[in-house]
Amino acid sequence: LAKTTQPISMDSYEGQEVNITCSHNNIATNDYITWYQQFPSQGPRFIIQGYKTKVTNEVASLFIPADRKSSTLSLPRVSLSDTAVYYCLVVDTSGTYKYIFGTGTRLKVLA
């Protein structure tokens, strides 16, 4: 089974760039790595998704090295409203298309 590891928590100040890394092994070689944001008492919200190298959208960037054993979510110039829990989601290599969630990183943005 795939295993994932994320830092439990991170603090940052407004306006800074934040990078959150998810380590994952035994993941499917041909499937996306997806990141979600979750606020208290809400369902996780899709942030960004990538397969390899670098992907950028209007809210974040995602960096995936060639070996795909990790992925890094980058949030540019965070604000107080970015305080949330961030999860990575990968696909297990077993062929059953079983999704594996990361352990979650609690980001606190300080004024």
Added chain:
Amino acid sequence: DGGITQSPKYLFRKEGQNVTLSCEQNLNHDAMYWYRQDPGQGLRLIYYSQIVNDFQKGDIAEGYSVSREKKESFPLTVTSAQKNPTAFYLCASSIRGQGYGYTFGSGTRLTVV
């Protein structure tokens, strides 16, 4: 707009009662999932279904039951056998066989009174 609807948003259950949480999606997704989230914790998989009339146990299925009679619907019943049911329950769906990730509902908070 396509999406997933969970109802009710809040649910209270007395000890010994069964309750059913509703999950409906109009995304035409084949696969649907139920997760449980306890305060300050991550998501744990209860049950999932990849096609109609078929479902599999996840990591914490004891005390729960599901059905998948229609593609759009995947209700979860929390039975009296579930000893600690107070939690936040999330339903999700995905395209089967393609790793595009989940679309989540907004969740149901179940409290035992």
